[in-house]
Amino acid sequence: MQTFNKRLRGATPKGAQQPPLQHRHLLAIGVLSVFIAIAASLAPSGGVEANRAQEPGSVFTLGYDPLSEVIATPQMPAFEYPAAGPALAAADSLTPPPAAETQNKPLWSEQTVRSGDNLSLIFKRAGFSSADVYNVVNTAPEGKALSRIYPGQIIAFEAAEDGRLEAVKHIVSPLESVVYRRTDDSFSTERELRQTDLQESWVSAEITSSLFMAGQDAGLSHSLVMDLANIFGGVIDFVQDPRKGDTFNVVYEELYLDGEKYRDGTILAASFTNRGKTFNAFRYEDSNGDAGYYNEDGTSMRKAFLLAPVDFTRISSNFNMRRLHPIYKTTRPHRGTDYAAPTGTPVYAAGDGRVIKSGFTSANGNYLFVQHGEKYITRYLHLHKRKVKQGQRVSQGQIIGSVGSTGAATGPHLHYEFLVNGQHKDPRKIHRQLPKAKMLAAAEIPAFKATIANASQQLAALQSGNRLALNSEGTGTTAER
Template sequence: MGAGVFATSVTIASIPTPDLALAPDPAIPPSTPPQTLVYSQVIPGSESTDRHLLAELLRSAAVVEPATTTEGYSEVTVRPGDTLARILRGRGIEAPGLLQVVHARAEARGLSRLIPGDRLLLRTDAGGHLQELVHSVEPYENLRLTRAATGFEVLRERREYDIRVAYVAGGITHSLFEDAQRAGLSEPLVLALAEIFGWDIDFALDLRTGDRFAVVYEEKYWLGQKVADGEILAAEFVNRGKTYRAIGYRHDDGALEYYTPEGKSLKREFLRAPVKFSRVSSTFSNARYHPILKIPRAHKGIDYAAPVGTPVHATAGGQIISLGWNGGYGKTVVIRHGTSYRTLYAHLSRVRSDLKVGHSVEQGDTIGYIGQTGLATGPHLHYEFQVNGVHRNPLTYRFPTATRTGPLPDEFHSFVRQWSVQLDIVGGSHRLARLATERGRGAEAR
């Protein structure tokens, strides 16, 4: 995540500068939908200088239309009934030997089965002879056929995307999943946001109406069209009045990790919850009335209610020491994490088919799926956490931080300054919009 990453076309949300008056429709929940701006600088300096420069940038940035062609090439969108031969013939393009290569080379045979909506790039010489053809074969790969002295050479290559940066902000009125998607985040980005802050916020238990979030993330464009979301670069979540911030930093080994602005890792040795976007149906207790046995009985774990088939994730890396039917627990997985910790996952509908006792798993791996096996009144996961053989409440236990050795480089601190300023403005615009909405509703009530 060096500075060069950001010297490009950037998608940025419609962020009002601090002195811009807002007048949103009171009936519409405020959010910050993205639009494309030209932005090719990394903003240095102090926070006050950064804020001024970014405000000037937002005032003067020009909105640009996405490109629909690539210089030197003509672009073709495949229509129903099109074949490669028909496309070339309809444009008067001569390509002797091309179809033979398509049928002879396994990696090029996709060109004989074009699908409506596929996009081809064609480059010809002055005489109308095909020199090059580019076909998108996978989300991250192109198939390139280039004329050579002996015919056409075939090359599969990784696609180079135009990386743009987008900003989204919103507030919680129903759930993180619903409200973040309504603000403009895709499902994968909502899940990534929950993972980033999942060590500090239990999204099944801690959310409150009025919580808010702001996210800075990458978008991948090819030929002027968005094809995928990239990584979250920075994010903020305000929960019960407390602000949590995450700054992404990519280490030399390619791993992207998230830190507080002070440089403290947000990653813990254990996830706080093994199920995403679930509901806590029963908490840790030394004397709970058992709904099936009809007697007081200690409940040494947490129950997460969710539909049958919801994925269950290992809360930390470790080794599977037990797997299968376990009496009232039903289908169960037990994982040992080092010498001190164990976790148990019970009432599963099924266990991941390739898992065996002795296998290792990584934090976040899917190990099974929520069910209602054993003594269970409804579909849920029963999750237990043990420290040195003693059951502990995973919702209140202070998990150790997983940290890298050595200090973060100076480059990280420049990212902190840059992204903190932008989170201030993005989050601030949402707060102003929310206040304006509340004032509008108050005026209507009067």
Template sequence: MTSLFKKAIRAGREPLQSATQMPRKHLAAIGFVLLFLAVVAPFTPSGDVSANRDAELPLPQPTELASDALPAATEALTDNVDEQEPEVAQPPSEITWAFYQVRPGDSLSKLMTRAGFSERDAYIAGKTPEGSLTQLFPGQTLGFATKPSGELTEIQHKLSALEAMVYHHEDGKFRVERQIREPEVRIVEKSGEITSSLFLAGQAAGLSDNLIMELANLFGGVIDFVLDPREGDTLHVVYETLYLDDQYFSDGNIIAAAFTNKGETFTAYRYTDASGRLGYFNERGESMRKAFLMAPLDFTRISSNFNPRRVHPVYKTSRPHRGTDYAAPKGTPVFAAGDGRVIESDYNRANGNYVFIQHGEKYVTKYLHLNKRHVKKNQRVSQSQIIGTVGSTGTATGPHLHYEFLVNGVHQNPRTIHKKLPKAKSLAATEMPRFKAQTQIQQEALARLISEQQATQLAKLNTP
């Protein structure tokens, strides 16, 4: 067929010969070629397409693909579509937060109106069965989250820096979630030397006033921080500091502490026993919580000590002074020296406002010249509970607390009676191995701090 086609082309290029002069087989080949061209020409690119649109030609039959070719064909089709029309990701809806501080007299309805929400939104939020939206207090913060359309999606009630209640708006009601933030805990070690008072030494060491008061309360059963401290005494404390978002938030718990007074060192370690009870104990496992405080108030100075022959400052006569006077500013908190029951809470001309507390069967403590009384007769009180404030009521020359201590009805010197009182409770012998294991790091830290302080003091003595 190919050779005949080539011969026909060559024959077309030569001068036309008469039919009678050409062999019969050549004439047949030329006829075949002409017939082929007549059929194919309309479909060639070089043909006139518009002239052949109405030609009634048989449609080609669809080619049947093999089954294993379908996935490849489908994938190729998908790829082409993706290349032509890429999908455009829709931007997520943006949530906007607005925070409002609760002011005196504010309610949920007022705050939501201020924030631009409808009364219906406030009604639905206020009907939430759980949570705290109906208990708002000045200083707290309320936050509202809205979509771009203005739809309320979430309410955050910030109770404190560490706690918040979150209300998620779903299907026309609110779902409540409580969120608690855990601050980062960092351990700090500080030491100080007494020059005049515990407070000044603590402040010089970089301790906060609250932490200094905690130290005073911790050792309040063994040290009188007015009369006992001497120049050169030292204090050491290992405690937690709390951080939020890498910013200082507050002091945490005292982990261990030591106070060296006139050469004797007192230690205290924070420990939770096997039954879950928390307390502070010395290295022998003895509780630092004694039956009575050495001093029953946040004192500043003592103006008069126990003196049976003391001359009364008002009546100018020799009258026994059966207690200790703690001079302090008016309003200074007065603490219960120990656990007990209030047996008297009243006023008279001599004592002014006074409170008497019974501790067990043998002991009674008395607190005179109070400005205000915070407890009533027959009320149960615990050690360090505030029972009143310092004043100058009754026969008094100035604001102070007159404190008395009685044993079986007999007045005793509050400064020395502690030596005669029963010893503090100790950890059980079976608890001591656990106590020593858990406080080993704290004991090592205190020992290091004490050693460093002693070396510093020695270097000062040897400096010419």
């Protein structure tokens, strides 16, 4: 203060009239207030920013900035003033960058197909018109395939900034998607396919009640159990043959997607021990690209006919030429085998052939006759439904109908007949007289032996209970139940 007074007195010209004392006090207070205000405006605020060390090249932040509450959003980082200099005073230097540069909008809007949906309803829910449906379906290659939709599938949409439809994605399955994308006034088609990762696994199980229950308890899916039955269906009658204590071992593939199991794959090798006799089967694809199952000698597991045309049922009536008919109460021949099973149980073609008759009578109900070559005919009676038509070719194991109780039947069952040169034969004994299974060509045997070598060792380890050998190979995980 003393310095201020000296400068003030020294600034007074010689001979000038001095103002009164109170006026001089007021003038000093006013000048002092101005200096205090200037000093306060240049001093840093008491916040965190004020305590930052002002290092060379660092950003200098002024006090409270009312824009900071708007700019500091999750979509855009808070704005910082530029380094000290003339630009500090420029209002333009306080303008934040455009928010659009840092915002990310979701590209796809998904709609789940509901029961009873059509494309127009789905497009409408997504905010698009019937004209958009027409353009996609009629201008895109394979665009009509988009109309083949099923409940639970996903249809996704991508829109432009002006709301115009840019692309449609049909997620057919976790492994397949089809994208229809706008190109000028039409749409293109792009198919996206994903690949699964394969992992080998194995199970060993003992039958205590049925093959199906043993497979289920071992962790096998229903489809894998059915595949196992089909592989050995030419040598084991799964309706009659399996016994408590029978065992089986299966080496199979599992398919993984994004680190999680997607579904079961193919059976690579399997063995089945029935009444002390062991049958082995190995999958092999020959030089023509045809895949099948063969025993260790290269003999096909696929016989000319299945031992039973249905799965996991019970025999309610055997072949009997002097059976008392349960409805007509008369003694008459029973020229086939009856398989009792729930209505709707699949019925398989016992062998390759052609449907020569398909119809309905009051005695037979719904029936099918299949011709196999020149000598053999199989007949299927009392069907609930027929799945094939007269004149149609069928292959062994193909579903041709389902078990029912139509015609003269006391309950749901399949009546199955087997004829050789027009003569009825016992379906459960005729297989001993049928041609033997085919073998691989001699030229295929070396490749076959090399292909099954690893699977053969795996089966041997499973049969001997040597799980350590399997685990050391790192081919999968043991699942024994």
